Amino acid sequence: MTTGLGVRTRGLVHIYRAEGHDVAALSGVDLTVAPGEIVGLLGPSGAGKSTLLTLFGGLMRPSAGRVTVGDHELSTMTEAELDRFRAADVGLILQGAARNLLPYLTARQNVEFAQRSARKAGRSVPGPGEVLELVGLSDSVSAPLDSLPPGKLQLAALAVALASRPGLLLGDEPTSQLHHTSRDVVLDALHRVNEEWGTTIVVVTHDPEVAARLPRTVTIRDGRVGGEGRQGEEYAVVSADGSLPLPAVVVEDLPPGSLVRVHRVDDVWTIIPQGGGQE
Numbered sequence: 001m002t003t004g005l006g007v008r009t010r011g012l013v014h015i016y017r018a019e020g021h022d023v024a025a026l027s028g029v030d031l032t033v034a035p036g037e038i039v040g041l042l043g044p045s046g047a048g049k050s051t052l053l054t055l056f057g058g059l060m061r062p063s064a065g066r067v068t069v070g071d072h073e074l075s076t077m078t079e080a081e082l083d084r085f086r087a088a089d090v091g092l093i094l095q096g097a098a099r100n101l102l103p104y105l106t107a108r109q110n111v112e113f114a115q116r117s118a119r120k121a122g123r124s125v126p127g128p129g130e131v132l133e134l135v136g137l138s139d140s141v142s143a144p145l146d147s148l149p150p151g152k153l154q155l156a157a158l159a160v161a162l163a164s165r166p167g168l169l170l171g172d173e174p175t176s177q178l179h180h181t182s183r184d185v186v187l188d189a190l191h192r193v194n195e196e197w198g199t200t201i202v203v204v205t206h207d208p209e210v211a212a213r214l215p216r217t218v219t220i221r222d223g224r225v226g227g228e229g230r231q232g233e234e235y236a237v238v239s240a241d242g243s244l245p246l247p248a249v250v251v252e253d254l255p256p257g258s259l260v261r262v263h264r265v266d267d268v269w270t271i272i273p274q275g276g277g278q279e
């Protein structure tokens with residue numbers, strides 16, 4: 001069984017240097033994903049989810065802060081080390097199945113092609129048949145890709161991302177554009193990969209039904225961790241600097257600059273707006 005790779009970020013900042021202006025996509029993300037976890041990244045459009053995923057995959061370097069995957073501190077690795085990391089340790093599913101696949105090859109040939117860089121990096125890879133069976137695509141290994149329905153194409157994209165048997169699998173909305181039945185088949189496959197190979201999985205999703213099937217969700221808001229969900233329960237997360245991002249619904253009642261008292265009775269902490277509560 002592959003040992004899943006844990007992910008840890010501290011003070012992660014990413015600024016895109018666009019012409020004429022800079023965009024701060026991430027402004028201090030502190031996040032830990034344990035080896036073998038499945039985590040969903042949620043949050044509004046533009047919050048920084050794809051940027052975070054791209055940094056986890058070693059496809060960009062952060063502007064500041066640290067990101068560690070397993071024993072690899074990505075921000076200080078050389079280009080050659082990053083190449084080997086991307087070839088063997090991490091699998092990435094880009095949004096839209098077609099972007100992950102060579103259309104003139106079969107599913108099996110796509111997996112074989114994807115294994116070439118891991119082999120070059122000196123890593124042993126699983127048989128393509130094993131990968132395709134794990135994702136549930138055994139019946140379509142030799143079919144032309146253009147004959148496959150969208151759900152199976154997405155499974156082929158998943159198989160390609162898993163071709164090197166990576167310790168970390170990253171998916172940018174791997175179930176979007178699928179109807180419910182195919183979406184559930186892809187989700188089942190992700191859970192199977194996690195159970196059988198121990199792969200750590202981080203997926204971006206906008207779909208509340210997908211989020212409900214994930215044991216842990218992390219909401220990214222304005223380039224930071226804005227909250228976490230565990231088994232359907234929502235939590236605010238204390239930042240490394242001691243600040244606590246309040247859920248959006250609370251901010252409607254307590255706009256920026258509001259004064260609150262933080263009050264403790266036994267193990268219950270209460271936030272009391274200025275002038276409210278009992279003295």
Ligand SMILES: Nc1ncnc2c1ncn2[C@@H]1O[C@H](COP(=O)(O)OP(=O)(O)OP(=O)(O)O)[C@@H](O)[C@H]1O
Nearest residue numbers: 016018023024025044045046047048049050051052
């Ligand atoms: N290549 C880029 N150049 C400049 N700005 C960028 C670039 N990519 C993303 N951004 C900006 O960075 C911020 C975060 O973008 P990102 O794509 O990470 O958010 P997201 O949460 O994944 O959004 P979505 O859910 O819409 O995919 C946004 O303001 C976006 O416009």
